Amino acid sequence: MTTTDLASRLRDDLWHRLRPMTGRDPDERDRGVTPLELLYDLVYVIAFAFAADELARAIIAGEVGAGLGAYTFAIFAVTWAWLNFTWFSSAYGNDDALFRVATVVQMVGVVILTFGLPVSFEDAAHGQSPNNGLLVVGYIIMRVPLVVLWLRAAREDPGRRRTSIAYAVVIAIAQVGWALSVLPGLSFGATVAFLVVLAAAELIAPIVIERRFGRAPWNAGHIAERFGLLTLITVGEVVAATVAAVGVLVSEQGWSVGAVVIAAAGLVIAAGLWWAYYLIPTRTILTQWPERTFPWRYAHLPLFGAIAAVGAGLRVAAEGVEHQELSLLQITLALAVPVGCVVILVFLIWSVLLRSFDLTHLPLFASTLVPLAAAIVVAVVIDPSTPIDLEEDAHLAALVTVIALVSLSCVVEVVGHEIVGYSHTLRAVERNLQRRPSGDGADGADGADM
Structure with a gap:
């Protein structure tokens, strides 16, 4: 790099004078x-x-x-x-x-x-x-x-x-x-x-x-990275919620089984949601087919809210453990519903992006929801209305079970995608390439194609 080129680059990086807004x-x-x-x-x-x-x-x-x-x-x-x-x-x-x-x-x-x-x-x-x-x-x-x-x-x-x-x-x-x-x-x-x-x-x-x-x-690739990073930072809010919730529990009661379970669950859920989202080859697909950006971006509107709501569920769980005024079913629903929504939306985003709605992907989708349904069933069977009492062994075991099942849903999603989803994504991309040349839709005329 010449001295002139270096000076020009530094001027662009450090001197934020008004520049023509002619479009990237x-x-x-x-x-x-x-x-x-x-x-x-x-x-x-x-x-x-x-x-x-x-x-x-x-x-x-x-x-x-x-x-x-x-x-x-x-x-x-x-x-x-x-x-x-x-x-x-x-x-x-x-x-x-x-x-x-x-x-x-x-x-x-x-x-x-x-x-x-x-x-x-x-x-x-x-x-x-x-x-x-x-x-x-x-x-x-x-x-x-x-x-x-x-x-x-x-x-x-x-x-x-x-x-x-x-x-x-x-x-x-x-x-x-x-x-x-x-x-x-x-x-x-x-x-x-x-x-x-x-x-x-x-x-x-x-x-x-x-x-x-x-x-x-x-720029489709830039848009993909922007959405991905906001998703990542929002997942980080789940970690922050976990730390805050467990911090309150520990300051009030010291370390307990409930605090350890919530801490572990929050980290597993956050890691699982992050892993699952980034198994979708977003930047690659949108760069190839930018006309898919519009439906893909709208699917993110509820996703950000659902991920943040997982943090709310962890706060509810911590409150239930601390004051024991909420039922096991209330705690379970506060966690399982937003996690289930994120799981559903990740599959929806994958389907919208790959334009693949075939039945071969449904078993994996159903498998991720089974632990969530099982967690709700356990909560209903134990006692759907009585406030949780962790002095009772049955309630403590049930709390550990339902939180573990909710976390397991994220694990199943990640493992399933790594084992099955990878090859399925490749097949879906191959079908897309066979249906239409890669250059179609890249000129913006179909930029709002739904």
């Missing part, structure tokens, strides 16, 4: 995630963890339905804002000063939204809308910088001007809608219906925009 190369190979994007993701995972804490409190208080409703609303708001920025940064992220400032402003919005979550869950528990003014203010701050960035892209990338303007207009209109949703006088039913319609419109809009006006220059 959608076919750039080996493009990596930037430190700014990683910092951005960390703030969002804090919001996931906060929402999971509130969900755990709602479950412990017996407000399961309201808690799940508020949690779903919070996860959608946070994840959708993250996804929209990830889409833009993959297409136009130039890491200049203005881009960095806009990113930091969005992070401030995430923090403000997080402060509104306790009110959201409390309102939901009293039969009111989970939406509130603080949430909306945070959400708008998260989205308005993106409008500015899309308008900047429209000015500096004339070839994709219509696509960029369409994104800016849709996001701006959506923010007006979210602001209207907190107007006084709206009934609970009307507010929820309005929010559902608004969310559906936001989900559909990108597909319509890219079909009608052309694809933004997002």
Whole structure:
């Protein structure tokens, strides 16, 4: 490398002057995630963890339905804002000063939204809308910088001007809608219906925009890495929840069988979910067939929430062991349901990505769910309603059994994929290659193909 080349590279790395936002190369190979994007993701995972804490409190208080409703609303708001920025940064992220400032402003919005979550869950528990003014203010701050960035892209990338303007207009209109949703006088039913319609419109809009006006220059491999890293960091929140939950138990009671079991289960579940997710060859497949990115990305919206909810389940388990006011069935469901959702979603993402829905994969899928079903059966047989009493040998043995079974589900999924899933994935890829040449769909005309 010459002195001139080195100086040019250092200038690009260290001097964040304004740079033309002309669009990144959608076919750039080996493009990596930037430190700014990683910092951005960390703030969002804090919001996931906060929402999971509130969900755990709602479950412990017996407000399961309201808690799940508020949690779903919070996860959608946070994840959708993250996804929209990830889409833009993959297409136009130039890491200049203005881009960095806009990113930091969005992070401030995430923090403000997080402060509104306790009110959201409390309102939901009293039969009111989970939406509130603080949430909306945070959400708008998260989205308005993106409008500015899309308008900047429209000015500096004339070839994709219509696509960029369409994104800016849709996001701006959506923010007006979210602001209207907190107007006084709206009934609970009307507010929820309005929010559902608004969310559906936001989900559909990108597909319509890219079909009608052309694809933004997002990079499929970069998108795959961004989603994978957020999944990884969210799995890390499960580890953090495990440490926090066990830490409370140990400080109150010292080390016990329950504390050891929860610690071991949390680590096994986190490792199993991480391993299983990364058995899907996402970057390779999306680089080959970028038109599959849209359905694949939407399958991640519930996945992030389900993984964070595993952390909530571990907190519920620790609470049940510490105060012994929850039944074994409540503890089991708090763990088994989110783990089951993650297992189902991993199989769904695999199927969407490989476009393979044949029956040969179903036995492995069923095998991963058997331990979860067995855990619920054990909890029902022991006592579905009486609070757990770890002084009783039967309750202690049952707690160890159900937590071990939930963890076993993740182990079965990983082992099954390593033994059976590998060859099955190869066969699915071969069928894909036989159906269509590898270059089809890479030009963006099918970028929103569902």
